[in-house]
Amino acid sequence: MSEVRGAKAGYHHGDLRNALVEAASELARGGGPEAVVLREAARRVGVSPTAAYRHFANQADLLRAVKDEGQRRLADSMEAVLAETAPPAGGDPAEAAKARLMALGLGYVRFAVTEPGMYRTAFCRVGTDREKWTDEGGAAQAGPGDARSFLLLVEAIDAIDAAGAMRPGARTGAEFAAWSSAHGLAMLILDGPLHDVPPPQRDVIVDRALTTILDGLTR
Incomplete structure (x- = not known):
């Protein structure tokens, strides 16, 4: 367009x-x-x-608004995959929680692959802006679109913990470990040695990487 x-x-x-x-x-x-x-x-x-x-007010002000839009679309992608892969109600809560985390990770990487320009914009620095965090490590005063993707991740990991499927001692900081791994994978695909991997092989790599993240957190 x-x-x-x-x-x-x-x-x-x-x-x-x-x-x-x-x-x-x-x-x-x-x-x-x-x-x-x-x-x-x-x-x-x-x-x-x-x-x-x-x-x-200026170009940075417009870029900040587009960054927020990119974050909204990222969260939408994560929720879309979650809706596509939602297990039937009444199943094992632990397995459902694990499937939720996998779906969110897939939606995260899928957005990066299909919308690389918006993905990069969603995480760009605008002027001297820095994210604000609470002492507990959560988003405190993020922009309109900044927090939802992170909160989806936190909720998914909390659900795994609540279902008793988290490895002992693995909950603290788990959202940052999972986020960093998914983001690093996305950047390897966009700008690194995985850029030219054919889609079928890339999908296998993505699935294996996300499964490894999940296996490292759960039992």
Whole structure:
């Protein structure tokens, strides 16, 4: 999509901000965070840069909004795979909790593979921004889309622990170990030696890596 529904007809009155985020997200899809340029987003929507600056203080402000959108889409991908693979109700809670973590990991890597530009944007640094965390290690004051993917992971690991399937002593920091492993795998596929692996072999690698993460946490 090279334009947002044909210039000025592409947004409803009062919805210019969302149209600009949509246009900027398309730029990110094609070229990552470096491609998010406020003037180009305004051109695609069919308004002047001056009009765009009424909604975004600067280019970093627009990039921050696209980053939030990338995080939302990442969480959506994780939830979509979770819905696709949900086990039938009434089964073993421990096995259901393990399957949930596997599904979330698959949705995480799938988003990176299918939307590399938005994935990179979802984790880009914007200016001097840094994530804020509680003493317990959870997201405290994240942006609108920043926390959901992480909270899905925490909930899945908590469910494994509650079902009695966690290895003794493995719960502390488990979300960071799992997150780091899945993120590292995604980056190896995007920018590393796994980039040119054919999809069937890549799927086997992803499944094996996620299974290894799960096996390291559970009994």
